[in-house]
Amino acid sequence: MNEPNPRCRAPAAQRCCARAFGxxxxxxxxxxxxxxxASAVTALLVACVSDMQGRAISFDEPGTWTLNQRLQALIAMRLAAGDATIGLQVACSACGEAMSLDLDLHTFAGDPVAPHFTWCADDGTEVSLRLPRADDLQRWRREGVLAHEALAASLIESVAGQAVGADHCPPAAWLSALDDAFAAHDPLTALQLQTRCPACDHGQLVACDLEALLLEGFAGTQAKMLEEVLQLASAFHWSEAEILALPRWRRAHYLQQIAARGWA
Ligand SMILES: [Zn+2]
Structure with missing residues (x-):
């Protein structure tokens, strides 16, 4: 049995490697x-991402990464497991027909986008922005910040070359365009997929929460690990630690034998 690629080069800007979860x-x-x-994602990244010398990253480090960087590292982990396909189930917005989309993660994998970028407002004002980081999400949740203006304002670094503080309030006219600017610079974090319904041929944009889909996949991997431990412990009375110390191919062999002999 071929083991999947055990380490996959994570995005270069992070200068780290990702291993397969599980x-x-x-x-x-x-x-x-x-x-x-965000805490579950951080725990996954700390478990599976190391620097280029193979040293574990600190628990605090993924909190300083942009959501785009974290997503790219999760994709690298999934690719390291040799599993590039992720399924998305959606319903047609016109006729309700269930649609099943298979996404190839290679399409989305790459270097993280730049954390800082410039946007030009309609009136010509140049605005320097930064992408949200995981610690921004936690701070917003802690402080109960929900107002769109407050979220957007906290990601503005300067306006027309002048640095702005946390109390800066962007013009209301900018808000919608700012949303579009973030989506254009980092399309992965709020991914939209163009699809066509096979039943009624209605073309539509479908929102895809890639981070949620990846998390679901990793949770499924963990559930499979637990099931394997249960089956092997029931059949052979080995401890959890003994079972998990076995290479995956040997675990798979014993599970095949359990199934073949009808012990399950
Ligand atoms: Zn339809």
Whole structure:
């Protein structure tokens, strides 16, 4: 049995490597059933991403990454497992027909986009922006910041060359265009896919929460690990640690034998 590529080069700007989730016993420690999705992503990244010398990254580091950087690292982890396809189930907005889309993650994999960029307002004003980071999400949640203006304002670094503070309030006329500017610079974080309904031929843009789909996949991998431990422990009375210390091909072999002999 071929083991999938155990390490996949993560985006160059992060200067790190990603391994496949589900290949280490400690992957059972990652908690998916948490209210704060960003915490689950951080735990995954700390577990599976290392620097170019193979050293673990610190727990605080992924919090300083942009959402785009984190998404690219999650994609690298999934690709390291040799699984490039992710399924998206949506309903047609016109006729309600269920549509199943298979996305190839190679299409989205690449270097993270630049964390800082410039946007030009309709009146010609140049505005320097930065992409949101995971610690921004946590701060907004902690401080209960929900107003669109406040979120946008906190990502503005300067206006017409003048640095602005946290209390800066952008003109209301900018808000919608700012949204578009973030989406154009980082299309992956709020991904929109152009699709056509096979039943009624209605063309539509479908929102795709790639981070949620990837998280779902990693949670499924962890559930499969637990199921394997359960089956092997039931058949052979080995401990969890003993089972997880086995290479994956040997675990697969014993599971095949359990199935073949009808022990399951
Ligand atoms: Zn339709």
């Amino acid at each position: 290949s280490a016993a400690s992957d059972l420690d990652v908690a998916f059933a948490v209210v704060d999705r």
